[in-house]
Amino acid sequence: MKYCSKCGGRLVEKVPRNDDRRRHICSDCATVHYQNPKIVTGCLPIWQNSVLLCRRAIEPRSGFWTVPAGFMELDETVQQGAIRETWEEARARVELLAPYSMFNLPHVNQLYIIFRARLMDLEFEPGPESEDVRLFTEQDIPWNDLAFGTVRQTLRFYFQDCPLNRFPMRSGTVVPNANGFRFEAGPDDELEFMGSE
Amino acid sequence: MKYCSKCGGRLVEKVPRNDDRRRHICSDCATVHYQNPKIVTGCLPIWQNSVLLCRRAIEPRSGFWTVPAGFMELDETVQQGAIRETWEEARARVELLAPYSMFNLPHVNQLYIIFRARLMDLEFEPGPESEDVRLFTEQDIPWNDLAFGTVRQTLRFYFQDCPLNRFPMRSGTVVPNANGFRFEAGPDDELEFMGSE
Numbered sequence: 001m002k003y004c005s006k007c008g009g010r011l012v013e014k015v016p017r018n019d020d021r022r023r024h025i026c027s028d029c030a031t032v033h034y035q036n037p038k039i040v041t042g043c044l045p046i047w048q049n050s051v052l053l054c055r056r057a058i059e060p061r062s063g064f065w066t067v068p069a070g071f072m073e074l075d076e077t078v079q080q081g082a083i084r085e086t087w088e089e090a091r092a093r094v095e096l097l098a099p100y101s102m103f104n105l106p107h108v109n110q111l112y113i114i115f116r117a118r119l120m121d122l123e124f125e126p127g128p129e130s131e132d133v134r135l136f137t138e139q140d141i142p143w144n145d146l147a148f149g150t151v152r153q154t155l156r157f158y159f160q161d162c163p164l165n166r167f168p169m170r171s172g173t174v175v176p177n178a179n180g181f182r183f184e185a186g187p188d189d190e191l192e193f194m195g196s197e
Numbered sequence: 198m199k200y201c202s203k204c205g206g207r208l209v210e211k212v213p214r215n216d217d218r219r220r221h222i223c224s225d226c227a228t229v230h231y232q233n234p235k236i237v238t239g240c241l242p243i244w245q246n247s248v249l250l251c252r253r254a255i256e257p258r259s260g261f262w263t264v265p266a267g268f269m270e271l272d273e274t275v276q277q278g279a280i281r282e283t284w285e286e287a288r289a290r291v292e293l294l295a296p297y298s299m300f301n302l303p304h305v306n307q308l309y310i311i312f313r314a315r316l317m318d319l320e321f322e323p324g325p326e327s328e329d330v331r332l333f334t335e336q337d338i339p340w341n342d343l344a345f346g347t348v349r350q351t352l353r354f355y356f357q358d359c360p361l362n363r364f365p366m367r368s369g370t371v372v373p374n375a376n377g378f379r380f381e382a383g384p385d386d387e388l389e390f391m392g393s394e
Contacts, residue, residue: 002202002203003204004202006198034268037269039308072233072308075306079301079370097384099366102310104275104276109271169296173274186276187292187295
């Protein structure tokens with residue numbers, strides 16, 4: 001950020017009055033340009049004892065498997081965003097059941113929110129950003145070919161919760177480390193490890 | 198948004214290739230400037246059968262009562278943001294228990310995430326953005342002087358859940374209407390009404 005999106009003036013970085021962190025401020029019109037984390041919204045579509053995953057056709061992590069998810073847009077709810085992304089990536093219709101995982105990715109300034117969802121029928125196919133879409137039982141999950149740690153951790157929690165048929169909201173933080181990433185569980189979960197990417 | 202924050206060029210609004218909605222795009226360097234909803238993070242600090250509320254000293258809704266909450270910042274988790282806001286607004290230290298409410302405010306492009314939290318001691322006082330901070334039992338809640346519908350709805354759910362000592366995650370959407378605002382419960386909650394502001 002170098003220029004003011006409002007007036008085109010040069011931005012300077014300084015701490016505004018009554019604030020305690022550096023912001024981008026316009027040297028001409030004094031507008032403060034705040035930057036904030038973004039929300040990634042998606043769902044885990046469930047059909048009987050299987051879940052729907054998409055094989056990514058685009059970077060990052062092209063060729064790897066993910067749950068349908070993407071950036072929440074203006075003028076939609078986080079639920080509408082999850083349903084929209086599922087249609088865009090898997091041409092699948094879902095009914096959301098409940099929010100399930102809420103994971104921080106502070107190294108990329110994202111908050112990842114995934115809903116458990118019921119797949120409404122077996123009509124699905126790859127959307128433009130996917131090269132394949134398939135149902136997987138727990139035994140078939142391509143654990144070594146998952147696109148993101150958030151996907152691995154959501155699937156781990158899900159198959160751990162399935163036998164009890166009880167799905168508490170799971171929260172935590174994905175922290176990069178020397179081996180890839182580590183998962184730190186939120187206040188209501190015990191510590192879990194996600195392993196390397 | 199009129200100017201490119203990267204090169205200072207004029208922005209135009211159009212639908213980029215492989216996209217389906219209008220974005221601000223630089224006519225010089227072609228950078229697409231996405232806009233996304235922001236996260237408001239906070240908590241409901243609990244002490245025995247009371248909750249801590251802050252009377253706002255700033256607009257909007259100056260003089261009205263709220264839970265400590267504010268915009269999530271870069272480089273923090275949503276949990277760290279909730280703890281930070283509680284310190285800034287109420288000079289109170291809390292231990293987070295679990296995420297509790299997740300409310301969409303699509304008319305202002307915000308997602309509001311509130312944690313249940315345990316107040317760690319009785320040392321609290323107004324921070325610079327508050328004019329008063331107090332503990333309220335259910336009977337004392339200033340229902341007619343609450344700052345935001347999200348606060349009212351969080352408190353309603355909380356005192357409804359207290360007798361059962363079971364606090365499922367609550368999700369929903371605040372929708373402006375002729376009388377103020379209406380609350381539409383998320384997929385896992387029955388419909389509730391919030392009434393007017």
